[in-house]
Amino acid sequence: MNNDTANAHPPGSAPAIELRGASKTFRTPSGALHTAVRDLDLTVGQGEFVAVVGPTGCGKSTTLTLVSGLEEPTEGEVLVGGEPVEGIRPEVGFVFQQDALFPWRTVLSNVMAGPRFRGEPKARARERARDWLARVGLAAFEDRYPHQLSGGQRKRVALAQTFVGDPAILLMDEPFSALDVQTRALMSDELLELWGGSRSEGGKASVVFVTHDLEEAIALADRVVVMTAGPATVKQIFPIGLPRPRKVESVRLEPEFVEIYREIWSCLGEEVRITRERGASHVA
Numbered sequence: 001m002n003n004d005t006a007n008a009h010p011p012g013s014a015p016a017i018e019l020r021g022a023s024k025t026f027r028t029p030s031g032a033l034h035t036a037v038r039d040l041d042l043t044v045g046q047g048e049f050v051a052v053v054g055p056t057g058c059g060k061s062t063t064l065t066l067v068s069g070l071e072e073p074t075e076g077e078v079l080v081g082g083e084p085v086e087g088i089r090p091e092v093g094f095v096f097q098q099d100a101l102f103p104w105r106t107v108l109s110n111v112m113a114g115p116r117f118r119g120e121p122k123a124r125a126r127e128r129a130r131d132w133l134a135r136v137g138l139a140a141f142e143d144r145y146p147h148q149l150s151g152g153q154r155k156r157v158a159l160a161q162t163f164v165g166d167p168a169i170l171l172m173d174e175p176f177s178a179l180d181v182q183t184r185a186l187m188s189d190e191l192l193e194l195w196g197g198s199r200s201e202g203g204k205a206s207v208v209f210v211t212h213d214l215e216e217a218i219a220l221a222d223r224v225v226v227m228t229a230g231p232a233t234v235k236q237i238f239p240i241g242l243p244r245p246r247k248v249e250s251v252r253l254e255p256e257f258v259e260i261y262r263e264i265w266s267c268l269g270e271e272v273r274i275t276r277e278r279g280a281s282h283v284a
């Protein structure tokens with residue numbers, strides 16, 4: 001692709017994220033080449049919530065690292081807001097399976113750390129951190145240390161820590177997979193609520209959410225992207241027409257949910273089978 005296509009959008013109207021023919025090949029410790037992502041095309045609109053599912057090891061996390069700027073594509077282009085990604089950008093927030101809380105800092109200090117690092121005055125950073133802690137229901141926990149929190153509470157701190165940075169783009173890699181089923185459902189609902197009012201000037205962050213849980217993907221997303229067995233490329237994209245606001249526990253009982261689940265599962269199941277036959281040790 002050339003630069004003419006990259007600049008095809010009028011100012012301010014570019015999609016939040018575009019991957020165009022993106023491939024990523026790693027050199028493994030033995031010196032062999034391993035292609036994790038191949039010829040991947042994906043566009044995420046402004047304020048859109050996209051969930052990505054695919055067999056284990058197919059290249060979902062690698063796709064996120066390309067968007068984050070942590071890795072460069074070997075071929076193709078990755079654009080954020082219409083501009084090629086060159087390194088980590090301040091408007092991109094991350095939430096991973098493992099949270100990144102500083103164990104020696106209190107909850108409040110953890111949430112303030114990002115804004116302080118970006119040069120925000122202490123009083124303002126504290127005020128905004130407190131606001132986000134209140135939104136995640138942890139106002140009474142600001143003096144606690146991370147080891148004094150439950151898994152769900154730690155995850156809430158991680159969400160506050162991310163949203164306080166006012167991310168235009170939110171990359172989430174199996175953020176709730178270590179939680180029990182009930183906490184997970186609760187966190188999904190909270191995420192949808194936070195996402196709804198996530199930007200300081202109004203509007204919503206654009207989200208790419210990687211998960212092994214198809215129910216979670218459908219309950220959360222505007223579109224579910226099914227990846228092929230590795231190397232990852234987009235196999236099929238399913239729009240999710242379920243009305244918002246959604247509550248994950250009730251939305252999954254809707255007939256429309258069950259129908260789309262079946263459809264996506266059969267698409268995904270084929271890729272999982274291919275991965276299994278190749279000898280993967282566990283599957284999505």
Ligand SMILES: Nc1ncnc2c1ncn2[C@@H]1O[C@H](COP(=O)(O)OP(=O)(O)OP(=O)(O)O)[C@@H](O)[C@H]1O
Nearest residue numbers: 026027028034036055056057058059060061062063
């Ligand atoms: N830095 C690296 N060097 C070499 N190979 C890598 C590197 N990072 C990832 N890979 C390989 O690329 C492939 C895709 O990995 P990736 O983590 O993107 O998959 P995934 O779909 O997120 O997996 P899972 O669902 O199990 O989390 C895997 O085979 C992995 O071993």
